Amino acid sequence: MKVLVWHVHGSWTTAFVEGTHEYLVPVVPGRGPDGLGRARTWNWPASAREVTPDDLRAEDVDVVVLQRMRDLDLVREWLGREPGRDLPAVFLEHNAPGLEPGDGPVPHTRHPLADRDDIPIAHVTHFNRLFYDNGRAPTTVIEHGIVDPGERWTGELARAAVVTNEPVRRGRTVGADLLPGLAEVAPVDVFGMGLSGLHERYGLDPDRVALHDDPPQAAMHTELARRRVYVHPVRWTSLGLSLLEAMHLGMPVVALATTEVVEAVPAEAGVLSTRPERLWDAVRAFLHDEDAARLAGKAARAAALERYGLARFLRDWDVLLEEVTR
Secondary structure: OOOOOOOHHHHHHHOOOOOEEEEEEEHHHOOOOOEOOOOOOOOOOOEEEEEEEHHOOOOOOEEEEEHHHHHHHHHHHHHHHOOOOOOEEEEEEEOOOOOOOOOOOOOOOOOOOOOOOOOOOEEEEEHHHHHEEEEEEEEEEEEOOOOOOOOOOOOOOEEEEEEOOHHHHHHHOOOOHHHHHHHOOOOEEEEEEEOOHHHHHHOOOOEEEEEOOOOOHHHHHHHHHHHHEEEEEOOOOOHHHHHHHHHHHHOOEEEEEEOOHHHOHHHHEEEOOOOOHHHHHHHHHHHHHHHHHHHHHHHHHHHHHHHHHHHHHHHHHHHHHHHHHO
């Protein structure tokens, strides 16, 4: 099939374009949100091909994977076709409800496509499908798949690793306010985008909390795997791909027991709790017991491979795409 899909979330798209289809990835001048084009920090296959809006009309698009309401307007404008009616479409919902302006209160958040029955909504977690009011829209869940970075954990650095994007802006949502408590029990490395101002906002000591702003994914994986433990202090979001990547690397996990994390991380893979004090005790224990960290990391990797492997993810998407284009 020829699948039209925007580059919205890099890690998710990196897995998606590993399938057997031809992927048309819009690109616009300046590579803005309407067309980022191919990733420049991941090695995507040649089957993921950049197309301009003008080029798209000459393409025989079989199906579109929508990820924002804006995408429906772009399909109408660029292709002159109506998604779900004369162009098969799926709406991929990345987010947990309540994250976007105008979402409405949780758990009463109504999905923007809830009043349509011609575009199925594919949620990335069962939690998200449960908490959205999906109305009469058909729904399914296709859990994440990860391009396996390999078992690379060494834990040679007795430090905690956190991955988060824009923690100053997103604040409590991603648990940025919990970093001071974590830093009291462990030296911390924070990886991600938009980290500027984090020290100042939360009174963090640069000698205890090091920032690694927007590293290439491969480099980040290498550095994550050198840290003893992965900490996921996120209160409310969809299931973070960085968490699943850390599990694939073989890292033990210490995480808030919120949203889909309670399904993704088995007990033997680390410690989950809604009590920060219990999490900090677990971090301290892993820092002082490298063997326990290694065993938990191996369990984390085994669980991630079984549930979030790439082959299962691609099979699930093949089934859905065939269904909507039938």
